[in-house]
Amino acid sequence: MLAFLVRRLLTLALTAWLATLVVFAVLEAIPGDPALVMLGTSAQPEAVAALRAQMGLDRPWPVRYAGWVGGMLHGDFGTSLTYARPVAGLVADRLAITLPLAGLALLLSAGIAIPLGLFAAGRQGRAGDWAVMAFGQMGIAVPGFWFAILLILLFSVRLGWFSAGGFPGWEAGAAPALKALLLPAVALALPEAAILARITRTAALDTLREEYVRTAVAKGLPRRVVLRRHVLPNALIPVATILGLQFSFLVAGAVVVENVFTLPGLGRLLYQAIGQHDLIVVQSVVVLLAVTVVAVNALVDIACAAIDPRPRVTA
Amino acid sequence: MPNRQRRAALAVTMGAVLGLAGALAAGPVLAQAAPRTDLVVGMRLEPPHLDPTAGAAAAIDEVTYANLFEPLTRIDAEGKVVPGFAEKWEVSADGLTYTFHLRKGAKFHDGSDADSADVKFSLDRARGAESVNAQKGYFAAIAGVEAPDARTVVVTLSRPDGLFLFHMASGDAAIVAPESAGANKQTPVGTGPFKFERWVAGDRVVLVRNPDYDGPKPALERVTFRFINDPAAQVAALKAGDIDSFPQFDTYEALPQFRDDGAFTVMVGTTEGETILGTNNARKPFDDVRVRRAMAHAIDRKTLIDGVLFGNGAAIGSHFPPHRAGYVDLTGLYPYDPDKAKALLAEAGLPDGFATTLRLPPPIYARRSGELIAAMLAEVGIRVTVEPMEWAPWLEKVFKGKDYDLTLIAHTEPLDIDIYGRPDYYFNYQSERFNAVGAELDRTQDPAKRNALYGEQQRILAEDAVNGFLFMLPSATVQKSAVQGMWVNRPIQANDVTGVRWK
Numbered sequence: 001m002l003a004f005l006v007r008r009l010l011t012l013a014l015t016a017w018l019a020t021l022v023v024f025a026v027l028e029a030i031p032g033d034p035a036l037v038m039l040g041t042s043a044q045p046e047a048v049a050a051l052r053a054q055m056g057l058d059r060p061w062p063v064r065y066a067g068w069v070g071g072m073l074h075g076d077f078g079t080s081l082t083y084a085r086p087v088a089g090l091v092a093d094r095l096a097i098t099l100p101l102a103g104l105a106l107l108l109s110a111g112i113a114i115p116l117g118l119f120a121a122g123r124q125g126r127a128g129d130w131a132v133m134a135f136g137q138m139g140i141a142v143p144g145f146w147f148a149i150l151l152i153l154l155f156s157v158r159l160g161w162f163s164a165g166g167f168p169g170w171e172a173g174a175a176p177a178l179k180a181l182l183l184p185a186v187a188l189a190l191p192e193a194a195i196l197a198r199i200t201r202t203a204a205l206d207t208l209r210e211e212y213v214r215t216a217v218a219k220g221l222p223r224r225v226v227l228r229r230h231v232l233p234n235a236l237i238p239v240a241t242i243l244g245l246q247f248s249f250l251v252a253g254a255v256v257v258e259n260v261f262t263l264p265g266l267g268r269l270l271y272q273a274i275g276q277h278d279l280i281v282v283q284s285v286v287v288l289l290a291v292t293v294v295a296v297n298a299l300v301d302i303a304c305a306a307i308d309p310r311p312r313v314t315a
Numbered sequence: 316m317p318n319r320q321r322r323a324a325l326a327v328t329m330g331a332v333l334g335l336a337g338a339l340a341a342g343p344v345l346a347q348a349a350p351r352t353d354l355v356v357g358m359r360l361e362p363p364h365l366d367p368t369a370g371a372a373a374a375i376d377e378v379t380y381a382n383l384f385e386p387l388t389r390i391d392a393e394g395k396v397v398p399g400f401a402e403k404w405e406v407s408a409d410g411l412t413y414t415f416h417l418r419k420g421a422k423f424h425d426g427s428d429a430d431s432a433d434v435k436f437s438l439d440r441a442r443g444a445e446s447v448n449a450q451k452g453y454f455a456a457i458a459g460v461e462a463p464d465a466r467t468v469v470v471t472l473s474r475p476d477g478l479f480l481f482h483m484a485s486g487d488a489a490i491v492a493p494e495s496a497g498a499n500k501q502t503p504v505g506t507g508p509f510k511f512e513r514w515v516a517g518d519r520v521v522l523v524r525n526p527d528y529d530g531p532k533p534a535l536e537r538v539t540f541r542f543i544n545d546p547a548a549q550v551a552a553l554k555a556g557d558i559d560s561f562p563q564f565d566t567y568e569a570l571p572q573f574r575d576d577g578a579f580t581v582m583v584g585t586t587e588g589e590t591i592l593g594t595n596n597a598r599k600p601f602d603d604v605r606v607r608r609a610m611a612h613a614i615d616r617k618t619l620i621d622g623v624l625f626g627n628g629a630a631i632g633s634h635f636p637p638h639r640a641g642y643v644d645l646t647g648l649y650p651y652d653p654d655k656a657k658a659l660l661a662e663a664g665l666p667d668g669f670a671t672t673l674r675l676p677p678p679i680y681a682r683r684s685g686e687l688i689a690a691m692l693a694e695v696g697i698r699v700t701v702e703p704m705e706w707a708p709w710l711e712k713v714f715k716g717k718d719y720d721l722t723l724i725a726h727t728e729p730l731d732i733d734i735y736g737r738p739d740y741y742f743n744y745q746s747e748r749f750n751a752v753g754a755e756l757d758r759t760q761d762p763a764k765r766n767a768l769y770g771e772q773q774r775i776l777a778e779d780a781v782n783g784f785l786f787m788l789p790s791a792t793v794q795k796s797a798v799q800g801m802w803v804n805r806p807i808q809a810n811d812v813t814g815v816r817w818k
Contacts, residue, residue: 032707036715038363039449040371041726045739047451054447082363083516084500093516149547156555164551166541169515262543262552264517272517272544275677276363277707 004305008298012291019290020072020283024065027279033057034081037277055081068283078280082273087284090269097167098258098265101181101188102250106243108189109196114239116193117200118227124205132197139194144253148187148260155183165262184261188253192246199242203235210234237304244300248293350817352536354798356810357549357561361517361542364500367486368441371449373727373808376486377563378520378540380809384489384505387415387434387468388480394639394729394806396480400434400490400506401468410475410760415468420529423492424510431462437490438470453482475758477765478730485807508533508813518542534800534816546679553579553793560794560801562810565679567625573793583627584803585638586790588725590680592688592783595719597743600669607780609659611649613695614688620786623683627789633773634732636787638804641766645777645784656695668696673721675701676709680788681723688723688783717741725788729807732772735781742781749775 035051052058056067071078077087120132156164162183168176207213208231216226255267262268266285273281362374367384381389381399389399401415421429440446442454458473472479482488495504503511508530509522522538541558543549546566552558553573563586564570573579592614600606616630629637632645660668675685682703689699699721704712713719719741726734734740736753749772756768777784790805800815 030708031711032705033711033715034707036710037707038370038372041710041714041724041728044450044452047447047449050445051447084364090516149551152548152551152555156557157551160555162555163557164555165543165548166552166557167515167518169513169518171513259545260548262518262541262545262548264515268517272361275706 001305005302008302012294012298015294016287016291019287020065020069023283023286023290024061024068027283028061032277034277034279038082068280072284072287077284080273080278080281082276082278082281087281090281091266091285091288094264094266094269096170097181097263098254098267100178101185101258101263101265102254104178104181104185105188105192105250105253108185109193110243112189112193113196114200114232116197117239118204118232118235120197120201121204121208121231122223122227129201132201136194136198136201139191139197142191144187144191145256145260147190148184148257151183151187152260165260167263180263184257184263187260188250188257191253192250195246196239196242200235200239203238204231207231207234241300241304244296247296251289251293350797352534352817353539354535354537354812354815354817355539355541355557355559356812357552357558357564358540358542358810359544359549359563359565362520365503365511365514365520366491366496366499367489368437368491368496369447369449369500374542376808377810378522379489379503379505379507380486380807381507381811381813382509382522382538383503383507383511384486384491385507386484386486386488386490388484390481390484390729390807390809392802392804392806392811394804396484399484400429404480406480406760410477410758411472413470413472413479415470417466417468418529419466421506422527422529423495423506424504424525425492425495426527427492427494428465429490429492429506430465431468432465433492434468434490435460435462436493436496437488440491440496441488448487450482450485450487453485453487475760477756477759478733481730486809509538512537531813533813535812538812540810556795560792560798560815562790562792562801563805564791564793567623567627567789567791570625570627570791570793578796580794580796580798582792582794582801582803584790584792584805585629585636586727586788586805587636587729587731587807588727588788589631589634589636589731590684590723590725590785590788591634592785593713593719593722593724593742594782595717595721595741595743596745596781597717598720600663600665601720603663604779605659605663606665608649609656609663609695610692610697610783611780612652612656612659613697614691614783614785615651616646616785617651618691619684619687622687623680624786624789627791628786629789630786631784633777633784634726634735634782635769635773639730640762641769643770643773645773648777649780653695660696665696668698670698670700671720672700672702673723674709674713674719675703675723676713677703677706678725680725684785685723714741717743723785727788727808732769732776735772735776744779744781746775746779 035048035055035057039048039051068078080087080090083090116132120129123129152164155162163180167180170177213226213230216230254265255271258265258268259271270282270285358374358377360374362378363370363372365375365379367375367379385400387399387401388396391397400417400421402418404413404415406413417431423429438454438457438460441448442457456472456474456476456479458471461469463469490506491499492504508525508528510525512521512523514520518541520540524533524536543552549561549566550569553561570581574581594601594607596602620626620628620630630646632648635642673685673689675681685701689701692699713722733753735744736750752768752771756765759765759768792801794801797818798815799818802811
């Protein structure tokens with residue numbers, strides 16, 4: 001197990017370093033002078049030059065790369081060019097929205113998908129199963145942003161129950177903040193739930209074919225009890241793996257959903273930073289996301305290895 | 316976890332989520348008798364920070380101008396220069412000495428007195444070597460700033476500058492205090508009728524009424540600026556009642572549905588945004604005035620305005636807005652005439668036309684206009700490859716690098732006809748004649764003479780067909796019908812809410 005852990009951590013470090021290299025190189029290659037973007041079409045050349053010097057853009061790229069990576073190792077992610085604030089603080093502010101959003105979405109999707117998947121497995125081939133499968137197919141096919149717009153049209157414009165977007169800030173109180181997150185979380189959760197429901201169903205069906213389940217049924221246990229006590233725990237392993245893999249989809253989905261609902265989360269920060277050519281923010285956020293995705297997948301691997309020792313031997 | 320506990324935990328979590336949803340959905344029901352004293356203003360872009368003296372982003376002024384910060388002079392809703400931090404001023408006969416008399420009771424939001432030392436500090440800071448003021452050129456003519464007493468400031472210029480008072484009315488010339496200037500980006504401290512309350516990054520900036528303001532008190536107690544970039548989200552936010560007023564609403568195709576809805580008012584006014592088909596005058600074949608004139612004849616402005624702005628916008632024939640004094644109507648100089656255009660091209664030795672590239676920045680008006688213009692130019696044999704670009708590469712390549720044939724952009728700075736006299740500007744236009752008139756303008760204070768000179772400059776630009784002069788960007792405002800006092804026109808980029816009230 002220890003060797004497995006070390007191998008996993010080394011891969012993680014290597015991936016992170018590669019991510020910094022790739023991100024930096026790509027952004028170097030894209031034309032565009034951040035100082036010029038900030039000052040716009042009315043800018044005087046000397047003002048642009050002064051700003052470039054102030055932002056350190058006149059230094060050669062190896063110096064800037066080393067400064068950036070070195071800073072990150074010390075927890076210093078640099079200073080945003082547009083917001084003139086430390087990136088770490090900006091990211092922390094945005095995570096305070098994106099993490100609860102993702103958490104709420106994860107909770108909702110698991111809360112919807114796992115019971116639905118089990119329900120469908122228990123009624124394989126019948127109307128209930130068919131309905132769940134149809135829901136799953138639709139959830140996978142409908143783009144997330146479209147679904148988000150439909151939610152806004154219904155619950156905000158038509159019924160007036162929710163704001164059409166925006167975020168009042170946590171300092172405005174937990175209830176208004178959570179209210180602002182609820183519709184986006186639903187928009188984010190449903191496509192995830194659709195996929196997850198299908199996977200839960202398949203995993204449950206696989207488990208239902210196992211000998212021990214047949215034994216349990218033969219003993220005369222009611223089917224609901226069999227599903228809950230024997231099928232669910234075993235079906236949860238593939239579901240957890242998928243949940244981990246879906247993390248990156250959740251992040252990508254958050255970028256879209258945050259933009260539709262104008263939620264100032266990490267995804268929207270990234271989107272805006274790209275538009276404003278705020279290289280430091282883009283670099284740092286992308287690397288942070290890459291490392292998080294890799295780390296989450298590593299954690300899932302480790303968790304699965306802890307439950308089931310077989311991958312440890314083959315990995 | 317044993318299964319029973321797991322089940323219980325799941326049930327509790329789901330129950331909590333559903334309960335929360337129910338509780339949140341039932342919003343407060345309010346019956347309001349008194350007029351509201353708060354206002355939510357929608358804006359497309361979030362300001363990067365809140366210091367108008369350290370950034371060119373229009374969004375900074377759109378939040379802070381006149382509301383939070385005050386320059387010496389101010390631009391009013393009609394575009395005129397009116398008193399700001401200075402209540403009156405005198406200009407010497409030679410146009411070189413400006414004496415400003417400051418308001419007596421002015422205070423900064425932190426309670427400190429605002430006086431001539433602050434003005435001297437602000438102007439010296441803006442023109443200093445370390446300055447990152449985006450409009451440093453506005454201060455270039457200043458030779459010295461004196462503060463003979465607490466309420467008087469004397470500014471001496473090294474050369475006459477006919478636009479000095481106009482430029483001193485810009486957000487870039489806002490009066491700031493030495494103690495607070497460094498922190499204005501995050502916690503702005505000005506002298507205006509509103510003061511900064513909070514900023515929810517990425518979402519909103521909140522200003523509240525300044526109880527100690529020495530001038531007329533605004534009717535609003537609280538103003539929230541909310542930033543919504545996505546067109547569909549803007550429409551939804553207005554319809555859902557989240558936004559009270561959305562100036563510079565550029566989803567023009569949505570205007571009819573708001574006009575038809577009695578709960579909303581739509582106002583369409585003017586801006587300073589001359590939209591042009593930017594032309595690289597140094598490149599072949601655009602160095603030939605006949606080619607540029609041919610293009611001018613090939614463009615049908617009416618179709619362009621209908622197609623891009625859904626009819627909301629005025630055609631221009633030179634780089635000057637129709638609503639400004641000194642405007643000369645030159646839209647008839649090159650009437651839409653494809654045959655004339657073809658003849659001019661043939662005369663220039665291009666009977667079969669030519670191939671060229673049109674580089675378009677991201678704004679929607681640019682993308683839409685670009686497609687239409689490419690089609691119009693194709694009619695006369697000019698084969699245009701449209702190349703959409705992101706903002707940063709556009710600035711780098713087209714604006715700074717002058718590496719382009721044609722481009723399309725609105726120039727939104729007020730009274731910016733002087734850009735045609737800048738030696739290194741991206742049009743690559745050079746005209747001794749134009750520059751001579753410009754020098755005359757700088758020496759002239761008399762409004763009537765200035766207007767005549769502006770007219771002359773417009774004629775020169777139109778005759779030379781420097782760029783394709785297309786239309787003025789309109790300023791559409793969509794708001795709840797009970798909101799009164801928002802500016803209809805945009806003489807400068809500002810959301811001055813000091814005179815806004817609810818019916």
